[in-house]
Amino acid sequence: MILAAYVFFGIILYYVFKGKEEEGLYMKEICINCGEEVDKSSLHCPNCNEQLKKECSNCGKIIDISWRSCPFCDSNQLSNQKE
Numbered sequence: 001m002i003l004a005a006y007v008f009f010g011i012i013l014y015y016v017f018k019g020k021e022e023e024g025l026y027m028k029e030i031c032i033n034c035g036e037e038v039d040k041s042s043l044h045c046p047n048c049n050e051q052l053k054k055e056c057s058n059c060g061k062i063i064d065i066s067w068r069s070c071p072f073c074d075s076n077q078l079s080n081q082k083e
């Protein structure tokens with residue numbers, strides 16, 4: 001009886017994790033400018049060339065253009081904007 005329960009939960013966990021894995025493979029972002037689906041790792045929209053990601057001015061990691069601080073090194077991104 002207990003063994004059957006373990007097997008049952010094992011199967012559920014398998015499908016939960018499998019589902020999450022597949023979700024991660026197809027993670028897309030919507031371009032803020034033209035609404036086109038863009039790969040999450042893309043720095044620019046391939047359709048309109050809008051910049052979607054930037055490099056952190058402190059650690060160089062790729063972060064979202066709208067983020068105010070870097071989640072990797074916690075540096076403020078607003079004070080370093082030079083365009």
Ligand SMILES: [Zn+2]
Nearest residue numbers: 031034045048
């Ligand atoms: Zn676009």
Ligand SMILES: [Zn+2]
Nearest residue numbers: 056059070073
């Ligand atoms: Zn950083």
